[in-house]
Amino acid sequence: MKGISYSSYGGPEALAYGDVRDPRVGPDSVLVKVRAAAVNPVDWKCREGYMDRLIEPVFPVVPGWDVAGVVVQPGVSVTEFGVGDEVIGYVREDFLSRGTFAEYVAAPVRTLARKPRNLTWEEAAGLPLVGLTAYQVLTRVLQVKRDETVLVHAAAGGVGSIAVQLARHLGARVIGTASERNHDFVRGLGGEPVEYGDGLTERVRGLAPEGVNAAFDTVGGDALKASANLLAPEGRLVSIADPDVVDYGGRYYFVRPDAEDLLRLSELAEQGVVTVHVSETFPLERAADAHRLNQEGRTRGKIVVTVDWDTEEAATPDGLWQEQGQEAEGAE
Template identity: 75%
Template sequence: MKAISYSRYGSADVLEYGERPDPKVGPDTVLVKVRAAAVNPVDWKAREGYLQAGLEAVFPVVPGWDVSGVVVQPGAAVDEFAVGDEVIGYVREDFLSRGTFAEYVAAPVRTLARKPLSIGFEEAAGLPLCGLTAHQVLHRTLKVREGETVLVHAAAGGVGSLAVQLARHAGCRVIGTAGPHNHDYVTRLGGEPVEYGDGLAARLRDLVPDGFDAAFDTVGGEALRVSAETLAPQGRLASIADAEVFSYGGHYAFVRPDAEDLAHLAGLAEQGIVSVHVDQVFTLEQAAEAYRLNEQGRTRGKIIVTVPWED
């Protein structure tokens, strides 16, 4: 099969397009013919070696954890999916090697859900990692409740945009940091945009004088510090970007594959309650260019890589 892979840690220059062996299908996996895969910041951080303390790389590594596609072969013990089923998945193992930037991926059933029929493969590919992250942080870590006020950083990004939508669906007031060019977008999502940068803490206190019930940090550094400063006395804090959150009494979160959570998100997408904005689309051969764009950190929604499809 054709795939993107890398044989050493490094910049996007180490990514190569070429032939890789077809995946083997285990008893509780299905072979998915990939239609689209999403680029996530964690992908290039892993490629550059920042995660090697916790995720061993078995080179060569095919990157990518998000996928949408069609089942072409179920494993011997699989009765959840059949040939022809359209699926989405957050296909993460506890090591780096067999990712989704390829024509095929062998996906454990615990990582999959049925694709929402009302959206295309490109949008669907952007839902799993970001949607699961937002859902798990809001509902399991922060335990947001109706009527609370929630701060979401980088509210126009992949995780942030879904967090805004999910928190609003939970009945929360949502304040989202974003650049001025994304304020209209954050408003359309249901959030109240506020510009990040110098003076952020003061702007947040003007909007929410009593402090936030919950703050969701997706950036780290100064954003994390400001989040801690603007919490209500009993406010809760979580970060997916900076382990320094522990020093503020908060929680660090790393998304987990969960078929039930993913099916729940797919249902919300089917109903039009949450959506994924596709910023740009690249072909599999252009994956290195897609990664370079993602590394700039200015993406609205998701960058998607598509795989040529032949019946």
């Protein structure tokens, strides 16, 4: 099959489009025909080796953890999904190798949920990682309550834009940092925008003189320091960008796959509570350009790569599925 891969750490130029190994479908996995896969900052951080101590690579690596697609082959133990089911997934394993930037991915069922019916493939692909991050941080770690004030950094970005919507759904007031060009966008999500940079602490204090009950840092550095200084007594602080958050009495959090959480996000999307803004799409063969744009760090919402199946149906690895199915039957 065709896909994107890199054989060593490096910049976007390390990404190559071409033939990659066909996925093997384990008993608890399904083969997903990829329609779209979203780009996240963690993708280029993995590609450049910044995550090496946390996640071991098995080269060549197919990047990507987010996916939206169609189930074409369930594993022999799978009852949750059948052929033709439309799914989304945060397909992360504990090593880097078998990602979603390819025509097909073998996805463990623990990473999947049904696709929201009202979202396009591109929008659906942009939901899993950022949605799970925002949902888990707000509901499990920060435990945001009604009428609290929450500070969300990078409120126009992938995680931030979902966090604003979810926090508002929980009944909280949301103050969100964003560049001036994104202020109307943040207001449309239900947040109160404030400008980045010098004077941030004073600007937030002007809106919340007694401080914020919870701060969600997605940036690190100065934003983290400002968040710590803006907390009300008993305020809570979480960062997904800077492990130094523990020095300020907060918690560092790394999102985990969770099928139940992802299904809840799918339901919220269908209810109109959560929307996904896709800023730009690229065909799969231009994934390097998608990485470059994401790495600039100024994206509103999500960047997504797509697979054009109108021209690539011939790549279907039918023989692989049949062979694996026969092997499984023989094993029984």
